[in-house]
Amino acid sequence: MEWLIQVLNSVQYGLLLFLVASGLTLIFGIMGVINLAHGSFYMIGAYLAFALVERIGNLWVALPVGIALAAALGLMIEWLLISRLYRRDHLHQVLLTFGLILVFEELRSILLGDDVHSVPVPALLSASLPLTDTLSYPVYRLFISAVCLALAAAMYATIQKTRLGARIRAAASNPEMAQSLGLDIRWIHALVFASGVALAAFAGMIAAPVSSVFPGMGNQVLIVCFVVVVIGGIGSLKGALVAALLIGFCDTFGKVLFPEFAGVAVYLLMAAVLLFRPAGLFGRA
């Protein structure tokens, strides 16, 4: 039964990673922008959950408020900074968003300090499912997996089946053509960026009760998300989902089987994928 718990943990971690990485891969795939500050939005989400729950006392109210704040932040950042980078070199995008990370981390330190915090699991989901006499599994972790799956399905449906999704796909494949056909590219870019930010912040918020809230959590998740995107193939949602789950298993079982080398395991997986498919599992070479 021990292994079932590890499998459930792997799936939950993988799906959460997917939520963050999907924003990263969409922003790159649709807007051509590499956003190092994406991990910071995850961190901001977690700290928002901590700060809001402390004031409001309830994660269910904190969630929509936090998502709205994060989306507003995303719109503002896109309008002020990112929109100036569309035609620039990746190098400039890397540096500007690197500067943003420093700003966000320091603002976090000024406003909320450098302590590690925890966020209580909502009372409604604080129970555990008994698996055997001695082992049980927290319901909240199952809830995270379910929410992530639902969001993945919603994202897929939006992009593949709706009018808005068709516009987004058009903007991704040929921005000039889409623009000359009357689509408002700037608005689509702003929408995609804000959605990516909101997704990352939402992932941070629902992860806060299980992973604790600490400085540097954003950078940690960012780099793992890069690995997800590289393994899955840039711009591919399907790839991100498969890669995130692979990494979830690799990391969780790595920690159980070879604790000292767990940090290295996911990178070895990436190296193996790069050897055989330099453009990722679902990438277009």
Added chain:
Amino acid sequence: MRARVVFVLIAVVLLAAFPMVAEKFYLQLVTKIMILSIFALSLDVLVGYTGLVSLGHAAYFGVAAYSLALLAPSDNAANVWVTLPLALAASAAAALVIGALVVRTAGVYFIMVTLAFAQMVYYFFHDTRVAGGSDGIYVNERPQTFIPGLDLANDAHFYYAVLMLLVLVFALLAAMLRSPFGRALQGIKANERRMRALGYATLRYKLAAFVIAGTLAGLAGYLTAAKEGYVNPEMLAWHQSGTVLMMLILGGMGTLIGAVLGTFTYVLVQEWFSGITRHWQLLMGAFIIAVVLVLPQGLAGLARARARRSPAPRPPGDANE
């Protein structure tokens, strides 16, 4: 061209004269800046000349630093002639293995993959007990060359050794970039497909550039470990990789002078900010954002733009002005 040579000579003379007037603090600060200049120069080979944006360059810096720390005897000074070649070889080996994987990728993939592999090296030193884990380890005494009259434990002597190495690296790279090999790298930056069509094995050239850059980064890492007397995983964290990239852009990549100028400016600005407030990272972040938006070509680009604006002969037939 001649102006540039004169500029470099004046800079070297000024740097050589500096210890005669400087206090200890400033002597050590400029030593640090010169070491980081070597680091920035090494990255310029990749980013500025070959067009490969590496966001994991700190790994090779850190590997050589750790090599010195692991090789140094705990009770007396390490021998430079033994430890330096071994440390450089370790960095070169790391760059060769990682490079063989990453040069197969391009563009934004290259950025992410170099970062991810550097992070793997970071976790190796951070999580395992090979070299002190997250605390790092001390290098109790500065390595020595055992040349009579040269005592690297003396800050002024160390300063001159670093200055000499900086000049050496600068001259070496200037020569390399003028050689057919260097021209090929610049050709790859301009148009890799065309270089391939011309018969160049571009992957091998990129790998060679990656290993050269990694080895020189190792030199900077070795000197940093020798100067500071300790190493820790932060030396190879991605923060360090981002910082050196920023130094390069600030100065203007693709020029050797720009790499050095950028390093001086960056570190001095950072010293200034950290004197103003404890939250200097906020100012540094804003500074970086401003540089990217306002000065995308760096300080060297500023100088070029000024040169272009200075009175030039007006083209014939242009009577509108």
